[in-house]
Amino acid sequence: MNAPQSIRLAVIDTDSGFVTVLAKRAETAGWQLRQAAGAVPPEELVAMKLNALLIDPALLGEEGWAYLERVCGMLPDLGVIVCTGRSTVAQRVRGLRLGVDDWITKPCHPEEAMARVEAVSRRRRRGRHEPEAAPLLTGELQIRPDQFQAFVGGDSLDLTRREFELLHLLADAKGQVLERETIYQRVWGYAMAHGDRSVDVFIRKLRQKLEKRSPNWSYIHTHFGVGYRFEPESVGEVVIEVPDAPDPSMSAEAESRAVHNSFTAG
Amino acid sequence: MNAPQSIRLAVIDTDSGFVTVLAKRAETAGWQLRQAAGAVPPEELVAMKLNALLIDPALLGEEGWAYLERVCGMLPDLGVIVCTGRSTVAQRVRGLRLGVDDWITKPCHPEEAMARVEAVSRRRRRGRHEPEAAPLLTGELQIRPDQFQAFVGGDSLDLTRREFELLHLLADAKGQVLERETIYQRVWGYAMAHGDRSVDVFIRKLRQKLEKRSPNWSYIHTHFGVGYRFEPESVGEVVIEVPDAPDPSMSAEAESRAVHNSFTAG
DNA sequence: TCGAGCTGTGAAAATCCTGTTAACGCAGGG
DNA sequence: CCCTGCGTTAACAGGATTTTCACAGCTCGA
Numbered sequence: 001m002n003a004p005q006s007i008r009l010a011v012i013d014t015d016s017g018f019v020t021v022l023a024k025r026a027e028t029a030g031w032q033l034r035q036a037a038g039a040v041p042p043e044e045l046v047a048m049k050l051n052a053l054l055i056d057p058a059l060l061g062e063e064g065w066a067y068l069e070r071v072c073g074m075l076p077d078l079g080v081i082v083c084t085g086r087s088t089v090a091q092r093v094r095g096l097r098l099g100v101d102d103w104i105t106k107p108c109h110p111e112e113a114m115a116r117v118e119a120v121s122r123r124r125r126r127g128r129h130e131p132e133a134a135p136l137l138t139g140e141l142q143i144r145p146d147q148f149q150a151f152v153g154g155d156s157l158d159l160t161r162r163e164f165e166l167l168h169l170l171a172d173a174k175g176q177v178l179e180r181e182t183i184y185q186r187v188w189g190y191a192m193a194h195g196d197r198s199v200d201v202f203i204r205k206l207r208q209k210l211e212k213r214s215p216n217w218s219y220i221h222t223h224f225g226v227g228y229r230f231e232p233e234s235v236g237e238v239v240i241e242v243p244d245a246p247d248p249s250m251s252a253e254a255e256s257r258a259v260h261n262s263f264t265a266g
Numbered sequence: 267m268n269a270p271q272s273i274r275l276a277v278i279d280t281d282s283g284f285v286t287v288l289a290k291r292a293e294t295a296g297w298q299l300r301q302a303a304g305a306v307p308p309e310e311l312v313a314m315k316l317n318a319l320l321i322d323p324a325l326l327g328e329e330g331w332a333y334l335e336r337v338c339g340m341l342p343d344l345g346v347i348v349c350t351g352r353s354t355v356a357q358r359v360r361g362l363r364l365g366v367d368d369w370i371t372k373p374c375h376p377e378e379a380m381a382r383v384e385a386v387s388r389r390r391r392r393g394r395h396e397p398e399a400a401p402l403l404t405g406e407l408q409i410r411p412d413q414f415q416a417f418v419g420g421d422s423l424d425l426t427r428r429e430f431e432l433l434h435l436l437a438d439a440k441g442q443v444l445e446r447e448t449i450y451q452r453v454w455g456y457a458m459a460h461g462d463r464s465v466d467v468f469i470r471k472l473r474q475k476l477e478k479r480s481p482n483w484s485y486i487h488t489h490f491g492v493g494y495r496f497e498p499e500s501v502g503e504v505v506i507e508v509p510d511a512p513d514p515s516m517s518a519e520a521e522s523r524a525v526h527n528s529f530t531a532g
Numbered sequence: 533t534c535g536a537g538c539t540g541t542g543a544a545a546a547t548c549c550t551g552t553t554a555a556c557g558c559a560g561g562g
Numbered sequence: 563c564c565c566t567g568c569g570t571t572a573a574c575a576g577g578a579t580t581t582t583c584a585c586a587g588c589t590c591g592a
Contacts, residue, residue, distance in 0.1 A: 079389070089375040096381035101389055102368060109355040115362035123345070123367055123389045160568060176399070176412050198570065200550060207551095224549070224578065225427035226414045426579060464581065466539060473540095490538070490589060 007121050010034040010048060012055040013083070015106070022054075022110045029114070039067050042074045046190045051121040052079035054113065056106075057095075065098070072099025074191045079120035083108055136171055139232025140214045143171055152213040159209060162187065166202050170220065170230035179227040203228060273387050276300040276314055278321040279349070281372070288320075288376045295380070305333050308340040317387040318345035320379065322372075323361075331364070338365025345386035349374055402437055405498025406480045409437055418479040425475060428453065432468050436486065436496035445493040469494060 009026065013019050014037050026033045034048055039060055045053065053071070057064030072080055082095055083104045092103045101120045104113060136143040142151045148164045150157045159167065165187045170178065180199045184192035192199075203220060210219050221229045275292065279285050280303050292299045300314055305326055311319065319337065323330030338346055348361055349370045358369045367386045370379060399412040408417045414430050416423045425433065431453050436444065446465045450458035458465075469486060476485050484499045 089378050093377050093381040096378075096385045099388075101385055102382075111359050112355050112362075115359040116368075119362045119367055120389070122365075123386065162569070177414055196570085197550085197572090201552085201570080204551065204553095222550070223414060229413075428580075462581085463539085463583090467541090467581080470540060470542095488539070 006030050006032060007051045007117065008032040008049060009117055010036065010045065010050050010053045012036045012040060014059050015056065022113060025110055025114060039063065042071050045071065045075060045078065050078055052081060052117045054081045054083055054117060056084045057082060058084045068095060068100060069098050076185065076191060077189065081116055081120055083113060138171055138174065139217050139219060143168055155213055157209045157213050163202060163206055167206055170228060174230050177223045177226055177229040183227060272296050272298060273317045273383065274298040274315060275383055276302065276311065276316050276319050278302045278306060278319065280325050281322065288379060291376050291380060305329065308337050311337065311341060311344065316344055318347060318383045320347045320349055320383060322350045323348060324350045334361060334366060335364050343390065345390045347382055347386055349379060404437055404440060405483050405485060407498065409434060421479055423475045423479055429468060429472055433472055436494060440496050443489045443493055443495040449493065
């Protein structure tokens with residue numbers, strides 16, 4: 001039923017017998033498997049673009065809990081399955097509450113471990129958008145997921161990949177205010193570190209490129225203290241009457257900035 | 267960390283001992299619980315708007331597998347946890363592959379069952395779009411969590427984030443008096459320092475903005491020595507008869523202020 | 533009726549947030 | 563090895579928002 005698409009799994013364990021058998025079966029099933037014998041920095045896990053992580057925290061000693069917490073906190077979309085020896089109910093509950101998705105007790109049949117990894121991955125994938133390649137038209141924009149690019153009247157905006165994904169995300173949620181954390185989580189794939197300004201910087205780059213190809217339109221609106229909202233708005237008509245003497249109290253920059261801060265007009 | 271929002275769970279089991287204990291704990295945790303002792307038509311499960319289903323398929327006999335398959339197929343967004351007696355690896359794998367999210371073996375500690383239900387719900391909720399985008403209508407107000415903003419007839423109240431959250435909190439507890447400490451704790455996220463007047467100040471700002479867009483309505487009522495209560499009340503009709511000589515003892519300001527202090531009328 | 537204790541207000545002071553720039557580090561291509 | 567494009571960070575300035583204060587108006591029990 002659910003296409004058992006190739007799963008990208010990382011295994012952190014030193015039980016060579018278990019791991020070897022698992023690796024063999026995983027290969028047969030066409031999974032992408034990565035192995036490690038100790039704590040892997042969350043950043044590296046991010047780079048692996050995993051579906052799930054199977055881990056025996058016992059080999060991390062006291063660090064185990066902290067590591068699990070860190071991983072689950074930074075990668076909320078990663079399925080985490082703990083597979084370890086004897087444990088108490090309290091330990092299992094603690095792990096599950098901490099963010100772990102499933103907790104299996106060794107000795108454990110590899111087939112069951114794989115089935116649980118599948119279940120967790122499936123659950124995670126559920127509700128996720130299919131790779132929709134349908135072009136999205138909004139305002140003067142044409143957003144084409146199949147090309148990772150946006151156009152205005154045939155001209156490309158020359159967006160980089162991140163810029164495109166950010167624009168796509170915002171446009172897909174048209175009209176809804178998205179918080180920075182949400183944006184970061186969905187575009188970057190992991191939790192935003194406190195104080196990270198990447199989203200703001202990319203918003204600016206986007207606005208710049210959008211304005212270059214589509215002046216007279218305002219697309220991304222700031223909601224102070226919250227995040228951003230996508231909504232194409234034509235601003236061409238708002239021509240302020242200044243026949244001879246332009247008001248020197250408002251520079252062109254200030255004016256364009258004022259347009260962005262439309263949250264008050266939300 | 268993760269707001270342990272109320273979970274809606276259905277339990278299909280005849281093990282009265284287990285179910286009773288679970289029901290007690292679920293109630294303590296503030297969960298919505300539904301119970302059944304036999305197969306419930308998937309349509310009814312849909313109507314219950316559940317987060318998860320905890321089921322012992324043993325009591326369905328041979329029908330068990332078919333039932334699980336039907337439920338998992340029809341409600342791909344429902345978390346399904348099987349909790350049953352002894353089982354073989356093959357059975358568990360079959361269940362998990364079929365769509366079940368977790369499989370626990372009895373006897374099982376209720377706390378662990380709950381933790382697993384939480385884990386499944388959490389994972390399921392993730393990647394899903396904000397379910398709390400439901401606008402709240404009250405009085406002339408329309409409160410939209412998805413926009414972090416409130417409107418009256420299409421016009422934004424221009425609330426800042428804090429103002430919005432305060433209003434949202436109050437409106438959600440419609441009719442109930444909330445103490446300052448409670449309000450502060452829920453909106454600010456930490457305990458209120460002694461002598462802090464922030465809540466009062468924000469209440470004033472809110473009343474100001476509410477009155478600006480929705481005169482003739484009174485929303486926030488003061489309860490002296492306690493806190494505030496939200497309750498939309500139309501006050502347009504309260505036109506005091508003063509044909510010729512308006513009573514000079516009561517200024518317009520004093521009058522509008524008096525409306526706020528309705529605790530005596532509570 | 534009076535006074536201590538609360539609450540409403542308005543404004544100044546302190547913080548926080550976002551827009552913008554520019555420097556840095558990395559990785560791929562020439 | 564140098565160049566170029568891209569993403570990440572740090573730093574600053576201008577505003578917007580939140581806190582803090584001081585005072586005036588209200589309540590309620592003595």
